[in-house]
Amino acid sequence: MRYLLLFCAFLMTALLADSAAPGPTPPLAAQWKKIDALLKKDRTATAAPLVEKIYQQAKVERNSPAYVRALLYKIRLLSNKENDADEKAIALLEADLKTAAFPARPILHSLLAGLYSDYYNQHRYQLYERTQGAAPTADPAPPSAANGGPDLATWDAGRLGAAIVRHYYQSVEEEPQRQLATTLADLGDLATSGDAEGRALRPTLYDLLAQRAIAGLQNQELYITRPEQQFQATDPRLFGSAQEFAALKLDAPAADSLNGQLHALRLLQRLTAQRLAANNPAALADVDLQRLGYLRGITQNTDLADHYEPALARMAEAYKALPISTEFIASHAQAQREADPTAAVALARAAEARFPKSRGAARARAVRAEIERPELAFSAAGMVVPGQPWRLDIVARNVTELHAFAYRITLREWATAGNGNYEERNRPLAQRFAHALKAVPAATWALPVPMQPTEYEEHRFAATGSSLPLGYYLILLTNQPKLSLADPALASSVTAYALAGASELSAVSRYQMATDIPQLLVLHRQTGQPLAGVAAQATYQFYNQDGTRSQAVKSEATRTTADGIVELSKTLKQQERPLAAAKIWRGTDTLLLQNLPGVHSQPIDNQPQRHAFLFTDRAIYRPGQTVYFKGILTQSQAANAKLLTGQPVSVRLLDVNGQIAQTLTFTTSEYGSFSGSLVLPTGLLNGEMTLQTDNGSLSFAVEDYKRPTFLVTLDSVPGRPQLGQPLTLAGRARAYAGPATDGGRVQYRVTRRELWALLEGGFRGRSSYPPGGRGGNQEIAHGTTTTDAEGRFSVTFTPPAVPQQPGRRGWEPGYLFEITADVTDAAGETRTGTRSVVIGRNPLSLQLSGPELLDRQHLPALTLLGTNATGEPLPATGTLRLLVRRYHPNLPGVPGPAPED
Template identity: 30%
Template sequence: MISLIVQTAVADGAAQSIYDKEWQAVYELEQKGKPRSAIDIVNKIYERAKADKNEAQMIKALEYNIRLSSRFEENHFEKGIAYIQQELPAFSQPSSQVLHSLLADLYLGYYNSQRYLILQRTNVVDYELNDMATWDQKLFAEKIFGELNKSLENKTLLQNTLASVYEDILTKEDSLNIFRPSLFDILAHQALDFYKNDEFMSSRPAIRFELDDPQMLDIADAFVRLELEEKEDFSMKFHALKLYQDLLAFHLGDKDPAALIDVDLSRLNFNYDHAIFEEKDKLLLHTLEQMESKYIDHEGVAEIYYEIALQYDRSGNKYAPIISDEHKRDKAVAVQYCENAIKEFPESYGAAQCKILLKQIREKSLDCLLDYASLPGKHILSSLEFRNVSQLFLRVVPLDPAEDRKQRQNWNNDGKLKEYRQLRPVKQWSVELAVDADHNTHRTELAIPPLTEGYYGLMISDNPAFEESKGVISINNFWVSNISYISKEQDNGDLMFYVLDRAKGQSMPDVKVQVYEEHYDNNKREYLLEKTGTYTSDQQGAFIIQATSGNSNRLVLDFMTDVDRFTSPNFFYISKPWHQPEKAVRNTHFFTDRAIYRPGQIVYFKGIVIERLGEEHKIVKNEKISVGFYDVNNQLISEIELQTNEYGSFSASFTTPVGTLTGRMRIQNEYGRHYISVEEYKRPKFEVVFDPVKGSYKLDSKVTLSGKAMAYAGNAIDHASVKYRVVRNVYYPYRYFRWGFYPQTSETEIAFGETQTADDGSFSVAFTAIPDRSQPALYSPVFNYTLMVDVTDISGEVHSAQKSVSVGEKSLLIKLDLAEMVNRDAVEQIAITTTNLNGEKE
């Protein structure tokens, strides 16, 4: 078969120049924006290729026809699909497989263009529908899946067909790609792109296919021998793994392992992302290190270096210096692997990836935290957070508050930095940072030398020229001042201020305060400050700014003495409070005999009308009201006129509609509304109840949770199906939050399965309380295991329930019954309560 295809390609070589000329004309018309004229030539190419039996050119013409039609055809996806289906019988294998792959791509394109509408549709029952406008997500997935399956039929033929045979329809990069040497590689990877799409993995049946076997991350030879069992009807993950097995088995014997390395790394990444077993990070790293040893002399090892480096970089993000030095050196290890890849195989794809990762790991960062105001003549403490910086250069420059505000308002960072560099510093020095090259973010504290009163800018950089192009720069503006203040809003909207000595807290009299109001100048397109008043603090350091209107004004305060000055860091808003005249407000409180009804049932309701004026409430007697009944589409079904009695109440009834859309309906009048549900429902016959969790459990021990399915009539629901799953979450005691550290956690499924209820309706589920060993034991993590069950009786009625149990290294919680603030002389005794992790008293 290969020889026939190759001979066809050679035989057609003499006519290839004709195709080239015609395609060049198509490209030129496309560039000129004339798709209809281009299609005319494409159709001629198709007919010529059909006569020449040049199926590669036929496929290219089909694909180009559809692409050009999309420029002006409204329903181009539907028409393109119909066009390919019409021409498909004219193609032989393996060309027909290529068309099936193209059909899958068109169905997916239609789905993506209509995703918003499709996701709102309920499941389609009639699977013989031909109108895509009525399909739901599941039907699209099945249709695409079916076309992709057809594209991979006759696997042997596809594997023996070189990709270069179809170079007319492949990009130059694809046709020469050593990672996709055969047509099977190209079509299989097309299918994998769909199988790995998380959007089509959204279905969550109780029993489903999961990547729960550590062999999923084993070396390729072991993985291809792994027996996979499809536990659900339509598992995208299962089919992705099966296809990975086919690809790996196909390439295991290759002389050049380039394609094998590429697909194996893709498989490992996919399996890692979806694995639910423990210590998957260690397993992945172990397998990558085995691959490194096996392919140490092949260029493909550079990609393996990159994947190992990526793993170390990710684990380096877990470094928490407040806990331990674990993962401290991981990013440095990642750098070493990247450097090896670039050094050994500088032109490889892996080296290119490593260069990007290296740039990210080595990226510098610098951030300084500084109080807005500090005392004169005292050292000023600042907190510095930095990464990949070993030396700092610091300058303190004097600033004019008005000019600096203008620069910051214009967001002109370049102009601001240039201006700061030109200022003569009042202090400048350098600091050597005693840190190793671990590429982690570190934190330290720096002392700024004492300064006199004034407004300053602190410039910090890793280069003495303070040029942003050569490194990183941090700028903080701050005041050095003895002046501080506190403020309080009065009931009438006035603002009262107390000016205080920043060091002693004593009142500061005779401080001059200039008040500025901010407003936007439309002509200048900037915010301006307009002086609106001057105040002087009294002997108690107080002054009051009166609210003069109902409009909210943004104020800035400038405090001054003969030797000191300070500007408020934030705006103050001042306005006269607006008091709306109180009006009587009426409310109707509705009551119905039930919350849910069937179509055609009578809804008995009652209402009470109450009028409120301020704090006074009274019933509304003998007043006529109109009550309406509305369906789910907000259409009035029925309306009745009623009158409240001497107790302010009324009552009546409505009949729920039959033959209309069911759902949420409402009863309402002018003063209130009440919602009810109208559904074609069956009364529940049984319930699922869990037994209380007694005692405590240990990590890595067996945990058994039990429950019962009991009918409301009192009898047991025996031999009912119980589908279950157990998920684990992690939480930490509250006290650790104050340090600003919260370890990374995620929900993990640790067990799932199916059992049955016994004769007495009871059931039990046992699982092992496996901890997340990546969580730091120092902070006493508590692992919460939630069992979720779906119980289905013989008639098909389903009820769900869930029960949680918490397990940790420490089994007791101690709680002090004590207020946040107490008078120590009044405390005679303190109540202490001890409970286990499940809240039961011990």
């Protein structure tokens, strides 16, 4: 109900907000003002009759603005008093849709699509677990509100997604010419929002509804189930000029008539044609910008993705006389941000200089600020040797100088800093350590930084910490000569912190299972010698009788023996209480030991949890069949959840023994989704197999529930197949008894996947892919053929030639082409054959194998295997070079090994 209220508030803002320029007073302004005042005081029971009166009056008078507004208020009132308000709101609009007239009818279609979409978003967890229901026998128009509304609890994700697409489609198909002739001014108080520039770019009812439809149809979750023959956005002219795009013919197979991408592109075509006819360059540029943004979202991991940035550059030049041209430049800078941050900064500066006060210039400034923003993180040992230099491992970006400050803190502050509750850990640093930061630092020093100010790249390096006397410290690193934690708005400032202690004491713990008594061996931190006479005291943790508050009790202090050993004995009352910590001390040197054996896990804060929801096209398969799957990656914390975009995902197929049979890698889309397919291996045990990710899994059955009578094989490819050259694979279908499968129908499909190695790195351990490599599947060919009298058939396709990217040197990706052929015989039995072909720019593949560790004085024999794209041996000669990884030696005085980039 809370989500429905938020959605209604969004609709009211979008359709009923105040205009930048005051317009005429609506006829019902006084009544609406009174209703708003009542709702503000939560007097819904008093407001409801007033809304109903306006609603009934508007229906009789055919006052569409007042009628639609009253409907929105009725939905808002529902959300305040009904538990199932979302279902009843949908039923209310569905019932009114039957009698609504123009212009209310297309608006209701759009509002219904939004309500269905909101229901989908808030119930996606239940929908992912719901099996596909039977298709409705007729157009599934839900019942009226009078009889309880639609039973959405029985709808699966596919049916709900189809309803969303259908209503968005009908919102712009209801008398489109009248919508184009209806200006926003004609809608009265239904469309009083927006500034003068926005109303000039999108001036009609059709613009308003089309923009809502395009935004709603971008959600890839709506297309969980797709037909075999489907619309594919593969024409490079989609990225062409406005005239070229408007003239492009877009068709889809009949089975894919509800394809949201197709409808969105057709809407963009209509908007483009209308702008061309009206000779409105600014509005035309606005549609072109929206088109390129939409195409970028649906063409990721395809060849068409390479057309996005050139199209932005062309249109930025074509509309250079208009302020909106800076939007194209800002989008280009955003696209270049990861691959070439230097070029992205140059583009952003160009947008800022062209029209400094434009929206595009503001976007460009934000992109540039993000690229130039300094980042800093470091780690250090929790305890160091007093009076000795120590090591800091630093990860930094856009940082040219570093200054360190060490402030004394108490043992209590040091102990509780990492174990406090969520609110405490998220308090500003200046508040958490306010007392310590008021004092003079115990030590300050400058750190050399091996990076240039315009590199915009992450660097890892080690530095030396200043020697510290006995005690506990808050270590602060900043890129400013003077520490200023009170000015977080300073964009060029960055600060990182860690806690460290300086103690000559160290300890090794051991838990005696027989006696249930933990022991400590106390050693000198630098020499490793056992220390005698060191005092030790244990702290035990327990909850009070009502279990509402944690309490601690300390044991009696004991001392180490001549061998440095001390037992942390328990009293009778402490026998059932878990050991929380132990403190050892000698003079002023104190060491607190936490996480010792026997410590019970403390309640952890509600941390963000990732979930991967997987679903397949079937629940049971035969060996050798193709499994089509899709997944959604989300992150939840408490009652909040969000989709994770641009995240690498590894999908593993586990056989019935839990062994990994196949592994595929993907990157989630802007809607947090990923999809792919794999062919189940043959020759393994039947039973339950699993698709597994790091954050979720899905199991399905693999059974020979119908004994096969024939098999399908695809021959290997001889020679050296190359990109851009036609490739033919021969196949054969024959019965296990020997006869050929004559006249069988063959459906084949060819997919391509780019093969990139996942690179380590990224700021603070984030993994990243090289520019252009995302590991998704792309269908490049499909079709049908027939087996001949000998059961033979052939599949011919051309592996797309991929142009070499300018400036790219060294190793380049390969491409895995998977050819799948489904053969159906006269009896209706279908069998599948597959063949994978790896083709790169170089048709020769080399594999080098040998031991992981080598003695360079006595190198062992290494094995080199040369093969063609299909794995057939291929002779080759060349030069073998042994290279070392990039190595930056530590700066003078820095202990330990050098970090590797």
